[in-house]
Amino acid sequence: MESLPETLQDKVVEHLREYLEYLRDQDQWNLSFQNTQQSLIMAAQRAKQEISAGKAQPLDIDIA
Incomplete structure (x- = not known):
């Protein structure tokens, strides 16, 4: 690299x-995801149970 012009080295x-x-x-993202993965799994399981029990309602999102 020393043979390259200084601007190119920079x-x-x-x-x-x-x-x-x-x-x-990327390492920070991976660590954050690993630390929250179990919570995400539990939330998804709870959502499935609520959908099965008829307790969940579709979100009414009006993007205007």
Whole structure:
């Protein structure tokens, strides 16, 4: 990399920094998802039970 012009070296470094930040964000997302996965499963099971019991109603979402 030292043989590249300094401006190109700077671009490579910036690209690597952005990529590392992206990887950190992905790790954080994965950790957050793992920490909430059981709650999401329980909520889905509860929703299925409420639908089966006739307790659930469709959402009336009017997007205007």
